[in-house]
Amino acid sequence: MLRRKKDGLVSSEDETDWAALLLRVRDHQDRAAFAVLFRHFAPRVKAFLMKSGAGASLAEECAQDVMAVLWQKAHLFDPARASVATWVYTIARNRRINALRRARRAEPEELDWGPAPEPDQAEALETRQETERLGRALAALPTPQRTLIERAFYGELSHSEIAAETGLPLGTIKSRIRLALDKLRHRMGEGPKRT
Structure with missing residues (x-):
């Protein structure tokens, strides 16, 4: 049985019922329920990401992103398939993988469009003469x-x-x-x- 407490919904065992809170976010866009989820999960997600090798700023950015996904995609949460913690940490892991992929992706080289310009005949002659002088x-x-x-x-x-x-x-x-x-x-x- 759930009852209200200062920081949100709690079960009779005095443990927060995360699924009930997320369902309130999903069904009613309950900001108070989201605040409880945020206070609990955001620092834990950041710590999880830092333990898995992310720098503090990347971990903070990903944690914020995870919490935004939690709010925006609460309708995708199904308590029958996973716990809130499993769902949140799965989102966090996926966000970190995406961030690493973006970081490893090299910036594309500047591509020259169109045909290469014809070499300047004077430059070509000078290069050939210099190569001959070097050989001598x-x-x-x-x-x-x-x-x-x-x-x-x-x-x-x-x-x-x-x-x-x-x-x-x-x-x-x-x-x-x-x-x-x-x-x-x-x-x-x-x-x-x-x-």
Whole structure:
């Protein structure tokens, strides 16, 4: 038998009858019943979400969302199928899963629409000439320096990996690469030779 108490409906065992409160929300949009449900479930839902790995702000946001669903979709509650707590925590779990999916979803890349613009002929020619100059500058390097540059940049090896591969000391690797890069910068800085 239910009787009224200061904080809502209670059973004779002095336990709140959550189903009766939710049915009052469902059938009569009873704000007082909803307030009792909110005071009880909102902090527990937030704690549940935080224990399952959600940050405080996400847990708070989801808890508010769960309580809004409780008010808006009370008509879907069926006490014969589940307890109020089961229903509330199921909504909370689903909201958290949705929030995680949204957080993991990468922002779409900006897509260029339409055909790609034709490359500028002058830029294409300049790029080709620069590539040829780089090839000549690399060929002019002493073989030990050229080999290290090729392994570092084309082979994408770290200095330590090159040292392990060649047996040369790491300091030697670094100094040869630095010297080779200085020579390349100098040769590339000369620009194309004009006649």
